[in-house]
Amino acid sequence: MPDLSNAALLVSPLVAAYAMVAALLAVRKGYGELLQSSRNSIYVVAAFTTIASIALLYALIGRDFSLKYVAEYSSRDMTLFYTISAFWGGNEGSLLLWAWTLAILATVVVWQNRERHRDLMPYVMAVMMGTETFFLFLLTFIASPFTRLAVTPPDGNGLNPLLQNPGMFFHPTTLYLGYVGFTIPYAFAMAALITGNLGSEWLKSTRRWTLFAWFFLGLGNLFGAQWAYVELGWGGYWGWDPVESASFMPWLTGTAYLHSVMIQQRRSALKVWNMVLIIVTFALSIFGTMLTRSGILSSVHTFGQSNIGPMFVGFLGLIVIFSVALLVERLDRLQSENELDSLVSRESSFLFNNLLLVGAAFATFWGTVFPLVSEAVRGVKITVGPPFFNQVNAPIFLAIIVLMGICPLIGWRRASTENLIRNFLYPFIATMVFALVLFVGGIRESYAVVAFSLCVFVVATILLEFYRGTRARHRTLSEGYLAAFFNLIWQNKPRYGGYFVHLGIILIAVGVAASSLYKVENQVTLRPGESATVKDYNLTYKGLNQYPTASKQVVAANLEVSQNGKYLGNMAPAKEFHRGHEQPNTEVDVRTTLIEDLYLILTGWEDDGTANFRLIVNPMVVWIWIGGVVLLFGTVIAFLPDRRERVGGG
Amino acid sequence: MKRILLTILLVGFLNLMIATPALADGAVDAIANELMCQCGCTKTVASCDCGTAEQMRQTIKAILDQGKSKEEILAYFVGQYGEVVLSTPTKKGFNLAAWVVPFAGIVLGAGAVYLALRKWVFRGQELEEVTVEEVADAEVAEYEERLRRDLAAFK
Structure with missing residues (x-):
């Protein structure tokens, strides 16, 4: 079985490369058959990587220690749960998981769009298969999980004890779904740039994919935090380890992207900015995978290292050059005639939210690379440790929370004074009262008073929104309060799902603030x-x-x-x-x-x-963990089909 | 230096001998949070519980007991391990860039966002004015035309 799958894995980069070239040729020369052939090749890549993955699982469960990978990362005394987790316990298996996930997602995308986006799809397929070719190339020539040992040992080394935690099952898988998932909106963005079809159609089709990737990346981070909390034994859940930062950065830029695409869909604005955001998010996803897998920086994640770092750097460089060149080429077509009636509007609050999210990502990136900058400039090694990230990011995150309360309720184009008073008066009063209660209750730490009060502000704006919507339905449609509440959510799932996501984030923020300040x-x-x-x-x-x-x-x-x-x-x-x-x-x-x-x-x-x-x-x-569950709930609601969608999402 | 080392040894020895509950020491924790553990764990001395971190905590306590200030203790560790032992870059010289650049970036970005928004608002107002004028012109022309016809019929 491993030999058969090794053969499948050996052929698969060629098939993926063929799928990429065939898709490009098909659209250039107008050969319909070639496009079908490219589609079929993607299915074949999915089949081959599935065979390889099943074979690796089979070898792990069957204790085939003649395979170097099985001998290195599993042992006879391991339970089935951890034996399966050993699949991604090392470098080779992790890369296979990446390639397998992308192949499956690519198959779903191709199948979903078999009758749609005829102009975009060849390029979408080419970009997805280009990425797939890189990972399959690594798997075949640099880090194959099917290398055999000269002598079969009686037992394996077993999984690193730190990895023997339920988190091992959920953290890498969800995180990878996030990393890999961002390939899809990126591929559509590139296809839109190449074809010049730069309207909002591709955004509508990728809304769910973006949400999917964003959600899993967030969930992966939370699972990682929970795992670190119970397993690393230092009393915390987030240590600003370079690899943690690397998975947090694409989540931040992905969050910015999720918000700014709303402006493009509604107002046809921010086209260049959205392109920049999705390019950065995808590049950061590859960067995150690279940091985890190459062991370039010292981290709690350096369980399996190899010399794939330079390859990743090359691939990352290629992505950046290709994307930026395309973007510059299309700049003239991406100009949008934006106009607004007032500086105080939903659009402007979204722009500032984007600025802060990208600012937090940049601050994290800057802190991560600053030791290298310092060494290059001064020749002195320095450390940028957790206290730096906490101090720099805390004010930025507080500002993001403020905007989280303001953004969803401020009017589009122009927010009138009535609009501002109507939406913010009660939450503002609630915030002030709460701050006073905290102060009187003996909580005097300024950060704590500000952070908790701002959280109350956001929750109050959201509750008010739910209350008003429910009351309006109750009055105009004579629905009972409970029915009105559920129908309100059901009739506009993206919006109310979004509110639940915000509530989840606030719960997480409360947990983070309390545990950081009052430990x-x-x-x-x-x-x-x-x-x-x-x-x-x-x-x-x-x-x-x-x-x-x-x-x-x-x-x-x-x-x-x-x-x-x-x-x-x-x-x-x-x-x-x-x-x-x-x-x-x-x-x-x-x-x-x-x-x-x-x-x-x-x-x-x-x-x-x-x-x-x-x-x-x-x-x-x-x-924090409860916030994660609320986040899941909100995302599922936002993900469900909505009657407002004229074009079915991707 | 000798005195410091002697103190460390003495305190360490006493700690082994007398296993009584130690006091929660906020000052030690605060300083430990500003130092990185040197075992390669990427954690601060306050977070790590390896032998190296424990030894460093003991050293902090020992020097604190001598009545030295936080700055003197940090300087002692920098002397021992180099600047790399500090958990955050110092807020002076080139290291200031670590602290300033993120906020400078955000401020510059905010400026850019403001300028862009102002341009949009200006364009919005311009459009509004043109539209209102055009509508007004069209209406006036229509009334003038009707007046002309009515007057002609009256004649």
Whole structure:
């Protein structure tokens, strides 16, 4: 089976390259058959990469350690769940996952548009297959997962213990869906530039694909944050690691793009800007994949490194040169006669939202590359660590939250004074009252008061919008309040789905602000029987338990936890010594409530049973994960077919 | 220097000997947040719980206990490891660029957005004026024509 699939993988870059060339030739020479042949070739690429992927899974599950990849990333004691996850545990498998995902998405796009966009599709197919050819080329010639070992070992190395977490299943897969997904709107954008059909049709067709990619990229980041929180054992969920930043940047520019395309669809404006945004987003997606897979920068993600870095740099350069050249070539056709009635309008608020989102992406990028800039200019190595990103991005994100409250409710073209008062008076009063309550309640930290009050402002504007819509339906259509509420959402899914997405983001923002500003930490060394406190928790250390499992030796501390004198239960932070791995793995124990997480880390111990702990109280972290669920809910609503769409989306 | 090292050793030794609950030390945490752990983890000394970070925290505490200021402690670590040990670039000299450039970019961008918007608004008003004038002209012409016809019929 691996040999057959190796053959399939060997042929597939040729098939993908053929699909690209055939599509281009077909449109240049007007050969309809050649276009059909190109379409069929895309299906073949999807079939071949599927065969290769099934073969790799088969080899992993069947413990075929004659394959180098299987021997490096799996072992006999691994459960089926982690054995499947080992598929993308290393470089080669990750690249196969990328190529496989793109091939499947390309197939869906070709199938969806078999009767539509006859002018655009050949170029869309060519761009998708050009990208696919690059990844298949890497897989075939540089990083094949089907390389055989001269001698078959009896067992494999197993997956890095840090990767043995449910996050391993969800984080890479969702993140890759996001990265790969942005290929589709990018391909359509390039096709629009090449053909000169620069209207809004291609935007309508790619709305869902953009939403799809954006959502999965966001979800991938959240899964990564959750994983880091429970597995890396340092008490946080986001460390501004270069690879984290690299996956956050395309999400930011993708968010800007999602908003600015609305202006193009409604007002035929911002055509050049939208092109720039989708090019940047796609380039950043490739950049993110490159950072994760090449190990160029030191990161928590450097599990599998290889020498594919220069290849990626070349490919990235090619994308940028090709896209920018096309854009410059078409600049004259992208000019739009924009006109507005007032500086205060939905359009202007969207432009500033775009500026801030791109600004945050730029600040993150600048911080990530600044050590290289400093070394080049001054010859001095410096670090740009998490505190820098927090300090620089915090004000930008607060400003984004302000606009999040303003943008959806301000009128198009011109916002009248009545419009402003009608939409913002009550939320403004609510914000002021809330800020006062916080202040009186003893919360004096300016960042906290501003951040929480702004979140209340956004929530108030959204609730007001839901309330007014529901009331209007209740009055004019005599619907019951509940029916009116659901019909309101159902009749305009993109809009109300968007509001839910905003609510999700606000929940995440509240969680991030609370846990960053009000984290309480205590580092203690305890003998069995001794107690320590953190905030209002009292922890009594009962002793250490050591026990072996099939694949590891566990050392767990037993702590009795009470809060304000009330017994809550026992917690067991641990260190795990995995077979074949020198470094122990920290297994934190977290007790979660809506108010706060009690987060315990066992950092070390002595022979006499004395143990060192980090005791952390992280406020409102669970709100971040709840925000993720609300985000999912909103995106699904926005994704559903809407009656307002005259042309079915892509 | 010798005194510092001696203190570190002494404090470390005492810590091993006397395993009593340590005090939560805000000052140590604040300084630890400004230093990067040197184990290659890309985390700050405050976040990392490896041996290197622990040792660095002990050093911070030891120097703090000598009554040294935060700046002196940071300078000590820069002397030991180089500027790379600081978790954020210093806010002076070329490093200032790290802090200023993102905001300068946003301010410049805001200027560009404002200019573009002003152009759009100007164009919008221009269009509006032209439209109103044209409509008015057309209406006036129509009335004049009707008046002319009525007058002719009257005659």
